[in-house]
Structures are given as structure tokens and as C-alpha cells.
Amino acid sequence: MTHTAVDVIRAKRDRHELDDDQIDWVVDAYTRGVVADEQMSALAMAVFLNGMTARETARWTQAMIKSGTTLRLDVGRPTVDKHSTGGVGDKITLPLAPLVAACGAAVPQLSGRGLGHTGGTLDKLESVPGWRxxxxxxxxxxxxxxxxxxxxxxxxxxxxxxxxxxxxxDVTGTVESIPLIAASIMSKKIAEGADALVLDVKVGSGAFMKTEADARALAAALVGIGVDHGVRTTALLTDMSVPLGRAVGNAVEVAESVEVLRGGGPADVVELTVALAREMLASAGIDRDPAAVLASGEAYEVWARMIRAQGGDPDAPLPVGTHTHVVEASEDGYLTTLDAYAVGVGAWRLGAGRARKEDPVQFGAGILCHAKPGDRVVKGQPVLELRTDTPDAIPVVLAGLADAWSVGAGPPAARPLVLDTIRG
Structure with missing residues (x-):
């Protein structure tokens, strides 16, 4: 059947369900340059406004997978991957991949760079001298x-x-479409060739999905696509209303991850690392306790080998921002709020993130959260520590953080880190 871009755009504009042939053609034609950017922009906006059925989304994903190659991993171990939808202080991949490997699985973690207020795993790891x-x-x-x-x-x-x-x-206002997000994530993850996949779908101010309803819809779409493509898929819904851990940036998050791998680190980072590891190991059919393996130091040894294998020096000093500024508590009490989005934007403005994909990042820039909601603080105690190589950014960051945290007479109600699990 012969198609034209205009016919496919009109069909979705008029709320019709695209058939398999239309989807296969338009994705392939766009990849080859037959469909122009302005035409695909119109189709993406039609999808953004009118959505896609589960069948359309699965087929769109399959068409994007078929646009390139797929890895055929034969490594002598069950393979399992993890994907996070992104958050503030989300360094979980760094301790998680070596932990799951130490338990006997193979973890092919193909990652990306940060954009805006959410950090990128590759940016964090590139703060390790020599790592490629x-x-x-x-x-x-x-x-x-x-x-x-x-x-x-x-x-x-x-x-x-x-x-x-x-x-x-990214440049046409069509990022926030659940079908297009789901197809984007799963096309790459399925093409990696892993046997199983565990998804960390974050919800809250620092997450892409701000409401639990939207996060659940995305998680269901992701799991459905994975199952349809024969990949054992599970999603955890996790809280991102406050930063994860106490370090937000690049080198500072690597340092915190190493603390976790050595048996220490913040309780929330340890909790989520172990929770995701349990799901990954169960999906891979491996019966080991990741908490015990993490405490034993085995995972740190795998981390060091992983870093060395990619040219890095796990023992080298990490970059540190040349300028610091400490934000202190103005009264005694309990920290009641710490907005993840505001902290993420602050770290980005200090140089830890980028506004455009081609921008460089400062490896030593970031924010240390010396107090988290529920912690007791006294007047004059450090709450936040800003690090940067560009001190001119500090006043703007301080203004953005002015309403990001608060102190009250009593601690806030506890909120679970893992909100739910969605299985295929």
C-alpha cells in the first residue's frame, strides 16, 4: 500500500486509529528522510492531542526497533536491565548495576546524558578520570x-x-505524550536484547510525571509493551518529591554511590537500590539476597572492575567545585519540605546540567543536602551546600531555592519511597 505523510497526519488528526502498515511506513520514511521534520512534527502533535491505543503504541515501538539493529547478547548469564524515567539525585544505576552483576546476572545498561533539571548517568560517570x-x-x-x-x-x-x-x-512541545514516551523508552530497551527489564517510574515534583495517575498510566504502557515483545517487565512506582540521597550533581553522586557500594550511604539510596535489585534478580531467576551482597563489599569490587574496563581509575580523586556556599537553617525545628524540582534546577544552574545536548557540564558542580525532610535542625546548621566553578550563578540559585525548603515544629508525615509495583 502506498501512503503519504499528509494522509497519516490527517488520520491521526481526525482521531482515527493508525493501522500497522501506516505506522511501519511513516516511521521508516521519517528515518530515511522521506517524511520531513515539519510533517513528523504535525503527526507528533496529533498523537500528543489524540493519543494512541495500546496496539498503536506497541506497533510504533516495533517500527522504531526495526529502524536499526538489535543486540544479540550471549554472555553466559541471564541478562536484565533497568530504566529510570529520571529524577533529582537519581544515581541508582551506579550502585545497582555492579550489585546485580555481583549476584550473578549480566546488566547491559545503555544510558544517556542529562538535560534540564534531571541528571544523566553518563555525565556522572564521566567525572571519573579516564572513564569512557x-x-x-x-x-x-x-x-x-x-x-x-x-x-x-x-x-x-x-x-x-x-x-x-x-x-x-524536544523542540516542538510534544515530549509529554505517554504513548511517545513509552515507545521511546521501550524501543531502546528492547533493542538492547536483555531477557528482562525493571522500570523505575518516578512521580512527584522532581519527576517527569507529576501525578500518580500519570505515572501509573506510563508504567502500565511500558510494562504492556515489554510483555508484548517477550521481555519480562516489571515497573516500580517511586517517590520523587524530594531529592534521592543527599548529593545532586555529577562527581558528588559518584562519591555517594561509592559510599553505598562500600556498605554505607543514605538510607533511601540503599533502600531503592536493594528494591530494584530484588526485582531484577527475580526476573532473571536468581535466588540471592542483594542486601547481604551489598553489605559484603562484593558489589564494590565489581564496580572497580567495571570502571577500569572502561578506562577509568576508581581510586582517582573526583572533581570538586572551586566555589562553595552554605545555606543555613534560620531557626530550630524539623525540616518539613525540600522540593526536588527546585534542587534539581539549582544544581543545573550551578553547572551540573545542560540546557542543550551539546552543552558541557561541570563535573564538580552540584548541591549537597545536609538535611532531608524529617531531620532535626538547629539555627545556623548547614541545610544545603552549593558547589560550582561559576560563582556568578550562586545568587540566582539562592533565589530559586528560597521557597524550596521549610522548617516546622514537628516532622512531616513519612511517605514511602516505593509506592507500588506493576507486573506484566
């Missing part, structure tokens, strides 16, 4: 065999349609 993100498919497979875990950039051949469409959505 770009690996070939052969290097990925060899490292999975020898180490059990790899965290690197996606190879150029995986889901090229997604890379092209994501950049277009």
Missing part, C-alpha cells in the same frame, strides 16, 4: 562476559528512529 562512555557492540559483550556489568552510551545503530524523533519532540 562509547563502546562498540563487541566491547559491550566482552565486558558483560568478564565483569557482568556495563554502563555506556547506546550504539548508533540502536533505534535510530527514536534518536531522530526524540530531538524533534
Amino acid at each position: 562512555a562509547a563502546l562498540s557492540e563487541a566491547e559491550i559483550e566482552a565486558q558483560l562476559r568478564s565483569v557482568g556489568a556495563v554502563v555506556c552510551a547506546a550504539t548508533s545503530g540502536l533505534a535510530p528512529a527514536d534518536k531522530k524523533l526524540y530531538a524533534l519532540r
Whole structure:
């Protein structure tokens, strides 16, 4: 059947369900440059406004997978991956990948860079001297065999349609579409070739999904696509109303992750790392207690081998921002709020993040949260510590943080970190 971009745009504009042939054609034609950016922009907006059925979303995902190559991993272990929808202080991949590998699975973690208030795993790891993100498919497979875990950039051949469409959505106001988000995430993850996948779908001010209803809808869509493609898929709904851990940035988050791998670190980072590890190991059919493995130091040894395998020095000093500014409590009491979004934006403005994909980041920039909601504070006690190489940014960041935290007479009600689990 012969299609035209205009016919497909009109069909979705008029709220019709696109058939498989239309979806296959338009994704392939856009990847090849036959469908122009302005035409795909119109179609993306029609999808944004009118949505897609579960069948359409699954087929769109399949078409994006078929636009490139898929990894066929044969590494002698069950393979399981994890994906987070992004948050503030979300460094979980760093301790999680070596932990799950230490338990006997292989973890092919193809990650991305930060944009805006959410950090990127590759930016964090590149703060380790010598570490490199770009690996070939052969290097990925060899490292999975020898180490059990790899965290690197996606190879150029995986889901090229997604890379092209994501950049277009970013500049046309069509990012916040659950079908397009789900297809974007799952096309890359399925193309990685892992046997199982665990998703960390975050909800709250620092997350992409601000409401629990939207987060549940996204989680259900992601799990449904995974199951339809024969990948054992589970999603955890997790809270992102406050920063995860006490470090927000690049090198500061690596340092905190190493603390966790050495048996310490913030309780919430440990809790979520272990919760996700349990799901990953169950999906891989491995019966080990990740909490015990984490406490034993085995996971740190895998971390060190993983860093060395990619040219990094796990023992080298990490970058530190050249200028610091401490924000102190103005009264005695309990920290009652600490807004994740405001802290994430603050770290970004200090240089830890980027406004455009081509912008550099400051590896030593970020914010340390010396107090978290529920902690007792006294007047003059440090609450936040700002680090940057560009001190001119500090006044703007302080203004943005002015209403981001508060102190009250009593502690706030406790909120669970893991809100729910959605299984396929």
C-alpha cells in the first residue's frame, strides 16, 4: 500500500486509529528522510492531542526497533536491565548495576546524558578520570562476559528512529505524550536484547510525571509493551518529591554511590537500590539476597572492575567545585519540605546540567543536602551546600531555592519511597 505523510497526519488528526502498515511506513520514511521534520512534527502533535491505543503504541515501538539493529547478547548469564524515567539525585544505576552483576546476572545498561533539571548517568560517570562512555557492540559483550556489568552510551545503530524523533519532540512541545514516551523508552530497551527489564517510574515534583495517575498510566504502557515483545517487565512506582540521597550533581553522586557500594550511604539510596535489585534478580531467576551482597563489599569490587574496563581509575580523586556556599537553617525545628524540582534546577544552574545536548557540564558542580525532610535542625546548621566553578550563578540559585525548603515544629508525615509495583 502506498501512503503519504499528509494522509497519516490527517488520520491521526481526525482521531482515527493508525493501522500497522501506516505506522511501519511513516516511521521508516521519517528515518530515511522521506517524511520531513515539519510533517513528523504535525503527526507528533496529533498523537500528543489524540493519543494512541495500546496496539498503536506497541506497533510504533516495533517500527522504531526495526529502524536499526538489535543486540544479540550471549554472555553466559541471564541478562536484565533497568530504566529510570529520571529524577533529582537519581544515581541508582551506579550502585545497582555492579550489585546485580555481583549476584550473578549480566546488566547491559545503555544510558544517556542529562538535560534540564534531571541528571544523566553518563555525565556522572564521566567525572571519573579516564572513564569512557562509547563502546562498540563487541566491547559491550566482552565486558558483560568478564565483569557482568556495563554502563555506556547506546550504539548508533540502536533505534535510530527514536534518536531522530526524540530531538524533534524536544523542540516542538510534544515530549509529554505517554504513548511517545513509552515507545521511546521501550524501543531502546528492547533493542538492547536483555531477557528482562525493571522500570523505575518516578512521580512527584522532581519527576517527569507529576501525578500518580500519570505515572501509573506510563508504567502500565511500558510494562504492556515489554510483555508484548517477550521481555519480562516489571515497573516500580517511586517517590520523587524530594531529592534521592543527599548529593545532586555529577562527581558528588559518584562519591555517594561509592559510599553505598562500600556498605554505607543514605538510607533511601540503599533502600531503592536493594528494591530494584530484588526485582531484577527475580526476573532473571536468581535466588540471592542483594542486601547481604551489598553489605559484603562484593558489589564494590565489581564496580572497580567495571570502571577500569572502561578506562577509568576508581581510586582517582573526583572533581570538586572551586566555589562553595552554605545555606543555613534560620531557626530550630524539623525540616518539613525540600522540593526536588527546585534542587534539581539549582544544581543545573550551578553547572551540573545542560540546557542543550551539546552543552558541557561541570563535573564538580552540584548541591549537597545536609538535611532531608524529617531531620532535626538547629539555627545556623548547614541545610544545603552549593558547589560550582561559576560563582556568578550562586545568587540566582539562592533565589530559586528560597521557597524550596521549610522548617516546622514537628516532622512531616513519612511517605514511602516505593509506592507500588506493576507486573506484566
